[in-house]
Amino acid sequence: MPRITFEGKTYExxxxxxxxxxxxRHGVLIPSSCQSGACQTCMIRALExxxxxxxxxxxxxxxxxxxxxxxxxCRPKEDLTIGLTGVSPRYTSEVLxxxxxNEQVVRLRLSVPEGFAYRAGQFINFVRPEDELTRSYSLAxxxxxxxxxxxxxxxxxxxxxxxxxxxxxQGDRVDFYGPAGDCFYIPGNPEQPILLAGTGTGxxxxxxxxxxxxxxxxxxxxxxxHASLALPGLYMVEELRVLAREHxxxxxxxxxxxxxxxxxxxxxNISELPARVLGxxxxxxxxxxxxxxxxxxxxxxxxxxxxxxxxxHSDPFVFTPSAA
Ligand SMILES: Cc1cc2nc3c(=O)[nH]c(=O)nc-3n(C[C@H](O)[C@H](O)[C@H](O)COP(=O)(O)OP(=O)(O)OC[C@H]3O[C@@H](n4cnc5c(N)ncnc54)[C@H](O)[C@@H]3O)c2cc1C
Ligand code: FES
Numbered sequence: 450m451p452r453i454t455f456e457g458k459t460y461e462x463x464x465x466x467x468x469x470x471x472x473x474r475h476g477v478l479i480p481s482s483c484q485s486g487a488c489q490t491c492m493i494r495a496l497e498x499x500x501x502x503x504x505x506x507x508x509x510x511x512x513x514x515x516x517x518x519x520x521x522x523c524r525p526k527e528d529l530t531i532g533l534t535g536v537s538p539r540y541t542s543e544v545l546x547x548x549x550x551n552e553q554v555v556r557l558r559l560s561v562p563e564g565f566a567y568r569a570g571q572f573i574n575f576v577r578p579e580d581e582l583t584r585s586y587s588l589a590x591x592x593x594x595x596x597x598x599x600x601x602x603x604x605x606x607x608x609x610x611x612x613x614x615x616x617x618x619q620g621d622r623v624d625f626y627g628p629a630g631d632c633f634y635i636p637g638n639p640e641q642p643i644l645l646a647g648t649g650t651g652x653x654x655x656x657x658x659x660x661x662x663x664x665x666x667x668x669x670x671x672x673x674x675h676a677s678l679a680l681p682g683l684y685m686v687e688e689l690r691v692l693a694r695e696h697x698x699x700x701x702x703x704x705x706x707x708x709x710x711x712x713x714x715x716x717x718n719i720s721e722l723p724a725r726v727l728g729x730x731x732x733x734x735x736x737x738x739x740x741x742x743x744x745x746x747x748x749x750x751x752x753x754x755x756x757x758x759x760x761x762h763s764d765p766f767v768f769t770p771s772a773a
Contacts, residue, residue: 469520486522487767497530537626550684558596569657573627584609589653600653632764651739676704676719720746731755741765
């Protein structure tokens with residue numbers, strides 16, 4: 450059985466056990482969130498030994514070269530000595546504003562800590578002060594704005610989202626790591642048509658990306674499909690209609706699966722709606738965010754409609770499945 454050495458102590462890893470689970474079992478805290486290799490909260494470094502290649506999937510070459518890996522998906526094949534120094538700096542921020550966007554989604558505006566730089570559409574790993582519980586939230590703001598904006602959906606029994614809704618208040622101080630993620634607009638090819646599609650708070654990164662590319666002078670058509678099960682689940686409908694009125698190339702489609710359809714909106718399965726409305730999407734660039742299963746189906750549909758895989762960027766909001 451492989452052994453993990455940390456700060457001079459050695460721990461035995463069970464067969465098939467991840468480094469994260471092994472260290473947690475021994476009472477060593479490694480910050481984690483999604484526990485499935487998506488959010489990079491648990492990134493640590495092998496000081497001796499080689500982590501398996503699959504535990505480095507999605508990491509930049511420069512990090513791989515320094516032996517960084519994701520503890521939650523690392524099932525070691527050999528002994529490792531690890532260091533917990535992450536690569537993302539930790540920042541402290543103040544809650545400037547907290548307001549409801551609909552009954553289940555709250556908007557937080559945080560002060561921008563000195564030295565924090567990000568691209569619209571990236572996410573941060575937000576830390577609850579009392580116990581270091583960490584969860585990822587996408588940035589809806591633009592780097593040029595004087596606040597960081599998050600849209601947080603209340604999840605039933607959700608530890609972090611419940612705390613944000615019920616306890617966190619204006620003036621409170623919170624820490625976060627980041628930024629992380631590569632679902633953002635890279636200027637270039639300004640006439641390329643763009644698809645933005647997502648469900649629920651998947652709108653947060655899409656709202657940032659949409660405004661970012663418009664600010665960069667993108668001239669190609671931009672189609673934003675925002676979906677919810679029913680009308681009350683949509684939010685920022687008016688802001689997005691205003692954006693569409695101000696930019697002739699920006700098209701907004703509020704979508705619902707059932708019930709009343711908003712003005713100018715669509716009814717149906719979000720996975721099928723973009724191809725139904727736009728037809729062939731050959732030559733498009735796509736950004737897909739939100740529910741992991743829907744993002745996955747949308748990826749397949751975009752590919753089938755002609756978008757090359759290298760032009761499909763996605764940010765699935767992966768979460769830790771309940772232990773029950
Ligand atoms: C890259 C990334 C970006 C993200 N961005 C956002 C964002 O901008 N806005 C946002 O609201 N969330 C976002 N998330 C999801 C967020 O990180 C948390 O997973 C979510 O807020 C739930 O955390 P919690 O502590 O409240 O729930 P937990 O206490 O972790 O979970 C409580 C219960 O709910 C289940 N559960 C957790 N999340 C969900 C879910 N989404 N749907 C259904 N069941 C769930 C769990 O399995 C568990 O049974 C993002 C996730 C990732 C990986
Ligand atoms: S990548 Fe390991 S906790 Fe998210």
